[in-house]
Amino acid sequence: MNKTLSVLFALLVFGGGVAAPNAFAQKPAGKNSKQEALLNTDIEFAKASVGTSAAEAFAMYLADDSMQLPAGGNPIVGKQAILAGMGSGYVLSWEPKKAEVAKSGELGWTWGTFELHTKDAEGKPVVRYGKYVNIWRKQKDGAWKVILDMGNASPAPTAP
């Protein structure tokens, strides 16, 4: 049974609606699935930051030889040095927007927007907005780790 017949068969048997969208949404494995895997890794990284803490999430996802280029600061080289500078008492959440992976599959990058939820000197909640680029390298065990993390400020979003 070829693909078209399979879809027609599914439509007949399951009444359309359910089977058809999945059948048409199937994507070929390859470039797109690599990008999706890296994007999903960044999404899991962001979930870990909100679910535990930014420092714990960075401990999980930074490569040992990672470098951070912090806004207003000098470059920080090495996972341990980056973690030592992260502090606590804030929530860092982010939304990955795009991932790209080299054809060879070992180098990629993501970018997205972030929100830093903290408190001002009077204890009032404040939110700082920004955007980031992460460069990722696939490790020997197949896990993607961040080798470079850079962020900068964005204007507060305007009301919809």
Next chain:
Amino acid sequence: MNKTLSVLFALLVFGGGVAAPNAFAQKPAGKNSKQEALLNTDIEFAKASVGTSAAEAFAMYLADDSMQLPAGGNPIVGKQAILAGMGSGYVLSWEPKKAEVAKSGELGWTWGTFELHTKDAEGKPVVRYGKYVNIWRKQKDGAWKVILDMGNASPAPTAP
């Protein structure tokens, strides 16, 4: 004449000193030469910025689908939109520090430090310091072009 004999011949004829260092500095082609080619492209990009203007250099080195993530601003998508926002009357110089290229050779990144030489409201020269990441994609004609440009501020360097 094999390579060793060539070097010995050069040493005899030209008296050493000149020929020997170059002969021994030869590096194998491959990963390192890819990184060096991209680093050199970023160095040429920086030279063009100082030699002409930042906007003219960006016009030469940005991919059409480039994106800029400017400090304090929202993402700017597309070469023409980036160029339209660049203005004039300043000198942007930078020093590339490192390049990495994927094994497949079509995707890479560089980072470095920059200086923005401008004038304050009273016409007095001021320098702003920062660092940047550029992500590069090799085009169909073999030329490296910037697909993502991001920068943020650094403290002024301390006196040596």
